[in-house]
Amino acid sequence: MSKCEQCIVRQFSSLKALNKDELLRMAECKTSYTIKKGEPIFEEGEVTNGIYCIKDGVCKLSKLSDNGKDQIVKLVKPGELLGQRSMISDEPANLSAVALEDMEVCFIPRSEVMQFFTQNNQFSMNVMRTICDDLKGADDHMVNMAQKTVRQRLGETLIYLEETFGKNEDGTLHIQLSREELAGMIGTATESCIRLLSELNKSGYIELTGKKITLLDKNKLKRLT
Amino acid sequence: MSKCEQCIVRQFSSLKALNKDELLRMAECKTSYTIKKGEPIFEEGEVTNGIYCIKDGVCKLSKLSDNGKDQIVKLVKPGELLGQRSMISDEPANLSAVALEDMEVCFIPRSEVMQFFTQNNQFSMNVMRTICDDLKGADDHMVNMAQKTVRQRLGETLIYLEETFGKNEDGTLHIQLSREELAGMIGTATESCIRLLSELNKSGYIELTGKKITLLDKNKLKRLT
């Protein structure tokens, strides 16, 4: 059982507000998991009974729509927490969390988190602010879905992926999404996504090398019409 | 200056957790406003410095998109609070709030609310749960925008309007939205919205009498393809 005190990613989450005593208690009750790429952490409708702290790897939060397609709502990075909303609302998960890479996560039971919540005001303010950020993000995302074309959304998503997850030494996007997953972020059919990527490739806005994507002209990608 | 203690709508909001003492303090520092239909309560980007409690009337929360169209994110009813997210994140408003009917609202300064926040745990839990509900709603809304057709969104929106705001004695929707506003909820062009309404009218799913709308077959409206 590793010590939460020494865990670096904690510093990036709401958990940074916890004191030594609280960290020791957390280290005792937490469970660590290794999740392989493609495996779920939890599924929509599941009762989670706690939160997950992401130590390593990226996962997608998605929701199955009536038309059978999986819409990706958010990507989550190391240092972020999962399942906060469900825990506070005391409801089953509204979204599924599936690993996009091999991951390491820690599960902290609901009872423990709720204790921190009432004891440590700074911690609960941190959680609250995170949820507020998520709400703003979701509202903005919604407006984009409603008002922008698939083309524009693709351009903006590619830039988001580069800015959030960085590039490899060869300049290609570091995060690896299948075409289907990219389509699921944008909210379009997989074929449309592939077709538009191929078009942006021909226009010289991006470069496709196998499954790798390189952004060549970010200014133009921002202003696609 | 009216007494918050006797205000009925308070019971429907997070403010129901306040005790007598807190209510008296709130009554002293609050400001009441009358807002006419079409007027803003606050605009996107504005620093609000407090929250609004809606006593009477409905308003829209919307955001101006890059394409110049106003996307309606949410409709807000009496008893609900406005500006909670901005207050907690300590940011300017992300959305504009504009009255759809004549309204009565009370403004409570940030300093006062923050005091309740630290003193009254039940109150802060209520606020937190409200924001969590909004987040879930926004995620679901986003998935609908991304995955459903304009037709389906129109059908679902009409049902939402009837279920949330009720009907008049003649069976028409009680809430009055212009075609442009309805289009702004659905995320489509005003002409497309008008055309689809007219089509649903001809198919007998709804009835249009001037600007009044009556839902005739809710089951079919739910399952539009």
Add this chain to the structure above:
DNA sequence: AAAATTGTATGACAAATATCATATTTTGAT
């Protein structure tokens, strides 16, 4: 290594939706 499965790509076409033009109706102001 061959076969099977899965992911990517592209063409052909259909359907949905946006845009522009122009009536028509309703509302508000004088």
Add this chain to the structure above:
DNA sequence: ATCAAAATATGATATTTGTCATACAATTTT
């Protein structure tokens, strides 16, 4: 009541996007 402005309606057309079919490539299994 009349006029101007705004909202609603509808047609014509262009564009975007989805769907289905099929091909090709890459990966996994046998």
